[in-house]
Amino acid sequence: MSDQPFRGVVAPVLTPFTEKGAVDQRRFVGFCRWLMQEGVDGLAVFGTTSEANSLSMTEKTELLDAAIEAGIPAARFMPGTGACALPDAVALTRHAVAKGCGAVLMLPPFYYKNVSDDGLFAFYSEVIQQVGSAALRVYLYHIPPVSQVPISLDLVARLREAYPKTVVGLKDSSGDWNNTKAMLERFPGFGTFAGSEVFLLDTLRGGGAGCITASGNVNVAGCRKVFLNWQGPDADALQAEITAVRKAIQAYPLIPALKRIVAHYHDDPDFARLRPPLQALNAEMSGKLIADLKALGFAMSPRATAAAA
Amino acid sequence: MSDQPFRGVVAPVLTPFTEKGAVDQRRFVGFCRWLMQEGVDGLAVFGTTSEANSLSMTEKTELLDAAIEAGIPAARFMPGTGACALPDAVALTRHAVAKGCGAVLMLPPFYYKNVSDDGLFAFYSEVIQQVGSAALRVYLYHIPPVSQVPISLDLVARLREAYPKTVVGLKDSSGDWNNTKAMLERFPGFGTFAGSEVFLLDTLRGGGAGCITASGNVNVAGCRKVFLNWQGPDADALQAEITAVRKAIQAYPLIPALKRIVAHYHDDPDFARLRPPLQALNAEMSGKLIADLKALGFAMSPRATAAAA
Numbered sequence: 001m002s003d004q005p006f007r008g009v010v011a012p013v014l015t016p017f018t019e020k021g022a023v024d025q026r027r028f029v030g031f032c033r034w035l036m037q038e039g040v041d042g043l044a045v046f047g048t049t050s051e052a053n054s055l056s057m058t059e060k061t062e063l064l065d066a067a068i069e070a071g072i073p074a075a076r077f078m079p080g081t082g083a084c085a086l087p088d089a090v091a092l093t094r095h096a097v098a099k100g101c102g103a104v105l106m107l108p109p110f111y112y113k114n115v116s117d118d119g120l121f122a123f124y125s126e127v128i129q130q131v132g133s134a135a136l137r138v139y140l141y142h143i144p145p146v147s148q149v150p151i152s153l154d155l156v157a158r159l160r161e162a163y164p165k166t167v168v169g170l171k172d173s174s175g176d177w178n179n180t181k182a183m184l185e186r187f188p189g190f191g192t193f194a195g196s197e198v199f200l201l202d203t204l205r206g207g208g209a210g211c212i213t214a215s216g217n218v219n220v221a222g223c224r225k226v227f228l229n230w231q232g233p234d235a236d237a238l239q240a241e242i243t244a245v246r247k248a249i250q251a252y253p254l255i256p257a258l259k260r261i262v263a264h265y266h267d268d269p270d271f272a273r274l275r276p277p278l279q280a281l282n283a284e285m286s287g288k289l290i291a292d293l294k295a296l297g298f299a300m301s302p303r304a305t306a307a308a309a
Numbered sequence: 310m311s312d313q314p315f316r317g318v319v320a321p322v323l324t325p326f327t328e329k330g331a332v333d334q335r336r337f338v339g340f341c342r343w344l345m346q347e348g349v350d351g352l353a354v355f356g357t358t359s360e361a362n363s364l365s366m367t368e369k370t371e372l373l374d375a376a377i378e379a380g381i382p383a384a385r386f387m388p389g390t391g392a393c394a395l396p397d398a399v400a401l402t403r404h405a406v407a408k409g410c411g412a413v414l415m416l417p418p419f420y421y422k423n424v425s426d427d428g429l430f431a432f433y434s435e436v437i438q439q440v441g442s443a444a445l446r447v448y449l450y451h452i453p454p455v456s457q458v459p460i461s462l463d464l465v466a467r468l469r470e471a472y473p474k475t476v477v478g479l480k481d482s483s484g485d486w487n488n489t490k491a492m493l494e495r496f497p498g499f500g501t502f503a504g505s506e507v508f509l510l511d512t513l514r515g516g517g518a519g520c521i522t523a524s525g526n527v528n529v530a531g532c533r534k535v536f537l538n539w540q541g542p543d544a545d546a547l548q549a550e551i552t553a554v555r556k557a558i559q560a561y562p563l564i565p566a567l568k569r570i571v572a573h574y575h576d577d578p579d580f581a582r583l584r585p586p587l588q589a590l591n592a593e594m595s596g597k598l599i600a601d602l603k604a605l606g607f608a609m610s611p612r613a614t615a616a617a618a
């Protein structure tokens with residue numbers, strides 16, 4: 001793991017399920033391959049969009065192993081390894097390091113609310129010390145709308161000071177540009193990722209690393225154009241295009257919508273399944289979503305072997 | 310498992326930790342024994358107060374096994390088996406049934422927020438169907454201040470209708486008496502437990518089953534007095550006593566405070582440890598808490614073998 005292992009457009013990879021509700025490893029690996037072909041800069045498997053907290057520990061470690069064994073370079077993975085239970089976060093992080101993953105993306109423990117920064121610092125410290133590897137690189141995962149447990153700027157400062165080689169970045173999914181801006185200003189050189197491509201250009205202009213974005217699952221190509229041209233004359237126009245697509249998608253429940261989009265454009269209806277408590281879009285919403293995207297001229301390149309991949 | 314396996318005062322048992330941060334099975338079993346001696350009606354191990362979501366699956370199953378092997382009747386256990394991940398909830402619930410536990414207490418999946426009742430119904434349905442045992446008895450666990458995922462009255466109605474022999478009760482930790490009252494009125498005969506002894510007398514008068522309460526860990530005796538005398542002339546005075554104790558405790562962070570109280574009254578300082586992200590009370594708060602309780606005349610009977618138990 002290098003000091004700043006990731007830059008650009010990272011996708012929190014969707015997790016497909018079989019008809020019986022098991023994790024569909026074959027479809028997952030095929031989808032990872034397609035994302036790599038599209039030019040994705042990293043695979044943040046086991047993020048919020050991946051329904052990671054709906055997966056057991058074993059499902060997660062086996063899925064990561066399957067993808068690496070299938071030949072996708074381990075260094076491109078940034079698995080989510082945060083958990084409510086310290087021993088779970090330690091075990092998942094240790095596994096990711098052992099497999100050679102580029103970094104991990106770590107949620108705070110999210111069951112108890114209104115916990116102190118001291119308590120969160122102690123949690124992250126314990127994970128880092130128990131894993132005890134110089135190869136570990138941690139991106140903190142700030143997503144208060146879902147976790148309801150924020151990672152404050154002061155906590156980031158403490159963790160960076162205590163573990164300068166290990167705590168190398170953060171994904172800001174607050175949806176609050178002022179928070180991302182404050183991060184970028186206070187921590188130059190830190191690997192700050194926007195949690196949505198809506199803020200990609202602003203993040204890059206502010207010295208950030210890129211975006212780790214749910215819609216990276218369906219619009220790698222568009223996001224990569226902004227990343228590659230952010231200093232060029234078309235940057236704002238390119239940003240406007242990906243913002244429009246994102247807004248069309250997030251008018252619907254985000255994870256079901258993304259799975260529906262993949263199912264549609266890859267002609268793979270089985271991809272649309274979710275694990276409870278999440279539920280698939282109904283037929284009417286599915287139709288409207290696809291119509292909205294077509295109206296924007298949105299398309300996805302096919303998977304080499306589509307449903308079979 | 311009988312149709313209404315629990316009534317009275319149930320304690321969500323505190324989980325002690327060793328100096329190295331591991332679960333302290335020996336102290337846990339000793340504390341369960343003490344609660345039984347105090348007359349507790351049930352042991353809701355792996356609740357919020359138990360720091361259950363800070364424990365791994367293996368820690369939980371091994372802890373339950375240790376307590377049962379130590380001779381505490383399995384039928385007195387109501388382990389928490391809810392989890393974010395469906396396979397985890399299934400595995401824990403299956404284990405509890407196999408061990409002969411009286412019932413389970415089941416959180417909704419709590420990572421995703423604003424999920425639909427359809428999604429929660431699907432989650433609970435899947436667990437019940439995958440466990441597939443006529444012996445299973447489920448108490449739903451409504452604790453929106455922490456889980457941020459409420460269990461609506463309509464969801465309770467749907468689950469009762471679909472699984473009348475299985476879904477037999479609910480713990481209402483909303484802290485909102487109007488919600489408990491609405492439950493009692495809409496579902497007579499359902500095993501409704503207040504989530505705090507502050508509402509114990511009102512719950513019993515409304516036809517409810519009792520309370521499953523954090524402070525049951527330190528005040529079984531007081532709560533039991535209300536339960537045994539709720540129709541007697543002293544009921545309101547007895548209720549006022551336990552309410553005063555509860556209010557004194559919850560003026561402090563509740564779980565750290567309860568562990569500190571046990572540590573103090575059982576002369577067992579090691580009992581006060583918590584697992585991150587939770588943190589122990591500092592010395593000043595600890596001193597004030599104990600002084601507040603002494604001012605109320607509060608006491609706890611000793612553990613037979615105290616620190617060694």
